[in-house]
Amino acid sequence: MKRIASAAAALALAVLAASAQDAQAIARAARDRIRADTVSTRARMVITDKSGAQTERLVDQYSATVDGADATMIVFQKPASVAGTRFLTIQAPGKPEDRWIFLPSLGKVRRISAGEGSGSFMGTDFSYDDVSLMDRDVDLDTFTLAREETLDGKACWVLEARPKDPGYQYSRMLLWIGKADSISWKIEMYDRRDAPVKVLTIDKVQDIQGRLSPVQTTVRSVQAGTSTVLFVDILKYDDKIPPTVFTVRFLETGRP
Amino acid sequence: MNPLKRSYPALLLAIALALPSSRAAAQAFGFGTEPSPEDPAAAPARAALPVEARGTLSLGALLFPEDLSDPAGGKPEDASLLRLDLIAEGNAVQAELRLRIGRSALEEATAAGFLDEAVDEAYLRLFLGTVTLEGGIRKVAWGKADSQGPLDVLNPFDYTDMTVTDDLERKIARPLLRAVWAAAPKVQVEAVFLPAFEPHAVDFTGRWQPAAVRTLLASGYTGFSAPDTDGLDYAQAGARLAATSGSLDWGLQYFYGYLPTPSYDVSTFPTVTVLYNRYQQFGADLAAVFGGFGVRAELAANLTEDLPGDDPLVYNPRIAFSLGADRGIGAGINVNLQYAGTVRLLDGGVTAPTDVDSGTDAFASTLTAVASQKLLRDKLEWRLAALWSPSDEDFLLIPSLSWTEGDAEVKLAAGIFGGDPAGQMGQYADASWVRLTLTYAF
Numbered sequence: 001m002k003r004i005a006s007a008a009a010a011l012a013l014a015v016l017a018a019s020a021q022d023a024q025a026i027a028r029a030a031r032d033r034i035r036a037d038t039v040s041t042r043a044r045m046v047i048t049d050k051s052g053a054q055t056e057r058l059v060d061q062y063s064a065t066v067d068g069a070d071a072t073m074i075v076f077q078k079p080a081s082v083a084g085t086r087f088l089t090i091q092a093p094g095k096p097e098d099r100w101i102f103l104p105s106l107g108k109v110r111r112i113s114a115g116e117g118s119g120s121f122m123g124t125d126f127s128y129d130d131v132s133l134m135d136r137d138v139d140l141d142t143f144t145l146a147r148e149e150t151l152d153g154k155a156c157w158v159l160e161a162r163p164k165d166p167g168y169q170y171s172r173m174l175l176w177i178g179k180a181d182s183i184s185w186k187i188e189m190y191d192r193r194d195a196p197v198k199v200l201t202i203d204k205v206q207d208i209q210g211r212l213s214p215v216q217t218t219v220r221s222v223q224a225g226t227s228t229v230l231f232v233d234i235l236k237y238d239d240k241i242p243p244t245v246f247t248v249r250f251l252e253t254g255r256p
Numbered sequence: 257m258n259p260l261k262r263s264y265p266a267l268l269l270a271i272a273l274a275l276p277s278s279r280a281a282a283q284a285f286g287f288g289t290e291p292s293p294e295d296p297a298a299a300p301a302r303a304a305l306p307v308e309a310r311g312t313l314s315l316g317a318l319l320f321p322e323d324l325s326d327p328a329g330g331k332p333e334d335a336s337l338l339r340l341d342l343i344a345e346g347n348a349v350q351a352e353l354r355l356r357i358g359r360s361a362l363e364e365a366t367a368a369g370f371l372d373e374a375v376d377e378a379y380l381r382l383f384l385g386t387v388t389l390e391g392g393i394r395k396v397a398w399g400k401a402d403s404q405g406p407l408d409v410l411n412p413f414d415y416t417d418m419t420v421t422d423d424l425e426r427k428i429a430r431p432l433l434r435a436v437w438a439a440a441p442k443v444q445v446e447a448v449f450l451p452a453f454e455p456h457a458v459d460f461t462g463r464w465q466p467a468a469v470r471t472l473l474a475s476g477y478t479g480f481s482a483p484d485t486d487g488l489d490y491a492q493a494g495a496r497l498a499a500t501s502g503s504l505d506w507g508l509q510y511f512y513g514y515l516p517t518p519s520y521d522v523s524t525f526p527t528v529t530v531l532y533n534r535y536q537q538f539g540a541d542l543a544a545v546f547g548g549f550g551v552r553a554e555l556a557a558n559l560t561e562d563l564p565g566d567d568p569l570v571y572n573p574r575i576a577f578s579l580g581a582d583r584g585i586g587a588g589i590n591v592n593l594q595y596a597g598t599v600r601l602l603d604g605g606v607t608a609p610t611d612v613d614s615g616t617d618a619f620a621s622t623l624t625a626v627a628s629q630k631l632l633r634d635k636l637e638w639r640l641a642a643l644w645s646p647s648d649e650d651f652l653l654i655p656s657l658s659w660t661e662g663d664a665e666v667k668l669a670a671g672i673f674g675g676d677p678a679g680q681m682g683q684y685a686d687a688s689w690v691r692l693t694l695t696y697a698f
Contacts, residue, residue, distance in 0.1 A: 040286050047633065055662050060285055066441075079663050080310055081697040096545070098503055107424045108397035111505050111552075113545040119588060123634030123660075167548070226633060234285060241287055248498070249438045253350075255383050256287060 023143035023159050026177055031138050033182045034211045036237035038064040042077075044231045045124050050224070055079075057122050063135070064241050068093065070135065071246035075254070082122060086251045091137065099128075102251040109251045118169035125198065125219040125228035129169060133200070134184065134214075140164055146174065151186060155179045170197065181212060196222045203229075209237045309698075311340040311355075316693035318419060320463075322686045334359050335419075335691055339376075350381040377429045390434040395427045396448065398496060398509060399578075400541040400552040402594055403624060406576030407509060407539040407554045410448060410494065412516040415466075416459040419671060419689050421641070421654055428454060442500040453490035455532060456516045467683040472520070472528055482518070482530035490514060490532070505543040512536045515560065519569050519612040533570050535560045552594075554578040565602025568611035575599040580624075589629040597621030620647045635660050643681065650675025650682030665695045 045057040058078035064071055069092040076085040084104040091097045099112045121128050129136075141161040148157055156176040163170065171194060176186040187200040204216035215232040242256040250256055316335035324330040338357040343350065354377040361373035379392025399407030403423050411427040420426050436446040459465050460480070492513030499506060514532045521529040539556035555577050562570035580594035600606075600618040608614065623646070628639040641654040656669035670690045675682035 042285050049633065062287075079697065081312075081660070081663060081665070083310060096503065098500075098545075105422070105424060106397070107395060110400075110402075111543045111545065111550060113548055113550040113583065119584060120630065120634055123630075125633070224633075236286065239286055243441060244438065245287065247438065247441050248444060248500075249388070249436070253381070253383075253388060255350075255388075 023145040023157075024138060026145070026157050026182075027141070027143045027159055027161065027175070028138045030175070030177045030182045030184050031135065034213065034237075036211070038062070038238055038241045040234070040236045040239045040241065041232055042234040044233055045122070045126070046229045046231065047124050048227050048229075050226060055123075057082075057124060059122070061131075062241050062245055064243070064246070066090070066243050066246050072132065073245050073250065074131070076122065084254075086254065088246060088251055089132065090246065093137075094139075100248070100251060109248050125221045125224075125226055126230070127169060130198070130200070130219065133187065140168075141173075148179075149176075151176045154181075154185060156185060183212065183214070198222060208235050211237060306344055308343045308345075309340065310343070311338065312695050312697045313338050314693045314695040316691055318689055318691045320687060320689050322688065335693060348383045350383070351379075352381070353378045375429075386438045388436040388438075390432075390436075392431070393429045394432050394434070395424060395429045396432070396434065397424070398494075398507075399539070399554050400505065400507070400543040401554050401578040401596070402552065402580055402582075402592060405541070405554045405578045405596070406556040406558075406598075407507075407537075407541055409511050409513065409537060410450065412454050412456045414457040416457050416462070416464055418464050418684060418687065419691060421669075421671065428457060430454060444498045445496070446498075447495045448493065450492040450513070451488060453485040453492055453514045453532065454516075455485075455514070455518050463687050464684065467678060472522070476526060477522070477528050478526045480528045480530050481524070483532070485514075485532060494537075503544060507539075507541045509539045509541075510537065511539070515558070515571060517571075519571060521569055522610060531569055533560050533562075535571075535573075549581045549583045552578075552580045558598075562605075563602070565605025566607065566611075567605075568608040568614075570612070572603065572606065572613050573601045575601065587629065588631065589627065592624075592626040594624040595621060596624070617647045621645065645675075645679060645681065648676055648679030648682065650679030652681045663697045665693075665697070667691075667693050667695065669693075 039062075041061045043059050043061065045059065047055050047057070056078065057076075060075040060077060062073045062075075069090050071091075072089045074087040076082045076087075086102045088100045089097055100109050101112055102109050118127050118129060120126070121131055141163050144160050144162075146158045146160045148155070150156065156178055159175045159177060161173045161175060163172075169191075170189045171192045172190050174188040174190075175184050177184050183202060183205065185202050188196055189198045189200070191197045199220045199222060201218050201220075202214045202216070203218055204214070205212050206215045207213070208215075213232070213235055215235065217230045218227055219230075220227040244250060244256040247256075314335070314337045316337070317332040318335040319332045336358070338355070340355040340357070342353040342355075345351075353375070355374050356376035357374045361370050364370040364373055375393065377393055377395055379390055379394045382389040396410045397408055398410060399405040401408070404413075408423075410432065411430055413426050414420070414428050415426075430450055431452060433449045433451075434446060436444060439445050458469065460469055492511070494509060494511035494513070496507060496509035513535065515535050519531040519533055521531055535558050537556050537558050539554065541552070541554040543550070543552045545551070555575070557573070557575055559573045560571050561567075562572055565572045576596075576598045578594060578596035580592065582590060582592035584590050598620055600613060600616075603613075603618045606613045623644045624641065625644075626639065626641045628637060630637045637658050637660070639654075639656045639658075643652040645651070651674050653672040653674075654669065655672075656667060658665055658667040668691070670688070672688045673681050673684040674688075675685075677683055677685060
């Protein structure tokens with residue numbers, strides 16, 4: 001009997017391990033779905049508050065791999081009160097993300113801690129971490145396959161991602177990943193009390209340079225009752241981005 | 257009077273208007289292909305004009321509660337301000353003219369006086385490959401500290417209005433030439449030359465008159481005689497290396513200039529002779545993230561020419577430091593602490609009662625604590641800054657509350673001085689203030 005129990009436990013563990021491995025592979029496929037040397041975007045972020053009033057932000061983002069690290073430069077264009085602010089992140093494999101910000105009102109570049117990633121991104125429903133959620137390193141989370149279900153007519157795997165860093169702003173995330181296209185159509189984020197905090201949905205995708213790309217994404221803050229819709233006005237893959245964009249000089253001057 | 261402030265803006269505007277606008281438009285998004293004119297989404301965020309204008313218009317009122325007890329005073333002062341930045345960009349050039357038009361500028365009767373007051377910065381920047389050359393009237397921040405770090409030596413500060421609490425706002429732009437070489441992606445070398453010198457600006461007659469000046473005038477002195485520091489005799493220069501190694505940002509710098517705090521020779525009664533002490537600074541700084549804390553540190557050796565320490569007219573050499581850390585503690589609350597100070601060296605030489613170092617502590621420090629929280633999607637922000645000097649036993653509290661709606665902001669702020677009336681901050685206990693502003697950013 002004991003031998004049967006051990007065999008059952010071993011089988012269960014093997015199934016779990018296989019499931020975890022599959023889930024990790026599904027997550028990795030979703031993350032690596034779009035292959036490009038560089039990505040350049042201009043996005044409008046329309047924030048809707050509880051009363052229905054709307055405000056708008058305009059942000060440019062440039063991403064590339066530089067010396068083996070994922071580098072992203074964000075340039076704030078509107079509103080006027082934040083114009084000229086630039087934000088640089090560099091994520092080397094297996095290392096904490098380095099972040100710097102240039103604020104015109106400060107007149108110099110300031111290194112900031114990743115702990116500020118949970119803060120609101122320009123007053124939107126996105127946090128700084130959410131902005132790079134689609135590119136989040138798969139190895140930072142442990143994935144399990146929760147179930148399979150249909151979302152808006154699309155067959156999806158539902159993965160549960162638990163961050164390995166207990167200090168991360170979310171205790172877990174549920175991802176609906178399309179079986180046919182590996183797109184993360186929906187992500188639910190939960191706080192440390194396991195209450196739902198935000199829901200991210202991809203509302204519209206478009207074929208851009210042969211890649212099916214999200215061009216409209218909504219984040220809803222469940223408890224606050226607010227939402228932000230991100231419209232991608234310009235999206236270019238493999239556009240030339242000089243490596244000097246991801247430097248202190250660009251942060252200070254806006255010039256590569 | 258500053259002739260540069262009168263001639264440079266006109267020159268910059270002429271250059272700006274002569275620059276082609278097409279490149280500025282192309283640079284608005286991306287670095288490779290030119291945006292298609294048929295694609296409205298690719299239109300630049302910035303207007304395709306030769307000169308881009310942006311800035312803020314603030315309407316405000318400033319009240320000193322202490323004045324309410326004075327039947328003649330007690331009415332709010334106008335704290336309105338127009339900030340206008342004119343920026344033109346070409347292929348390898350950028351010209352910026354920053355105007356700051358407040359009450360003091362508008363009260364000037366002549367155009368020259370108006371420009372003296374209104375021009376905040378005016379400079380030209382050339383991009384020559386990996387080298388950036390800048391020339392003009394400029395504010396440049398050196399060092400890693402969040403406020404008034406010991407390495408931030410290039411611009412003096414304006415202490416004639418202590419209701420201005422922002423460091424960059426308080427800085428006095430100076431004529432300078434600056435070359436910055438991006439030697440490697442994470443290494444930057446710069447050299448700066450300042451053809452003249454200007455000390456910290458001090459209020460000699462008004463509300464913000466320092467106690468030391470008040471004491472001298474009360475002793476029978478009739479005025480101050482200061483040398484003309486506009487010539488090359490008062491030229492200054494410095495160099496700085498800044499780099500990132502792993503997850504550590506660090507810098508080294510050298511500066512040869514004049515201490516912005518003057519020395520006073522009181523042996524020339526009835527006039528106080530103002531002297532400016534030459535010094536050289538060797539400095540180092542670093543910034544890193546440890547355990548979720550953003551940490552910043554600066555260390556400097558300020559070596560004056562009083563190496564025996566006994567010259568009564570020259571400040572003794574000092575070690576200056578700043579150590580700061582900040583962290584988000586949840587719920588959008590950020591806490592920032594900075595401890596800064598100076599240690600006077602060769603203290604045994606300070607024996608003469610008229611020595612400029614006499615009567616002050618060999619060790620002086622200030623602790624700055626700032627807590628802030630943004631609420632309602634960054635619309636509402638409260639902030640409390642507290643400065644406390646253990647050596648002077650005085651303090652300054654700056655609470656503020658602001659509401660931002662799109663491009664508009666309403667802000668209520670106050671400055672509360674207290675503690676030892678002889679201290680740097682406590683001396684202004686009668687000048688605590690409250691300010692209400694409505695600002696539109698464009």
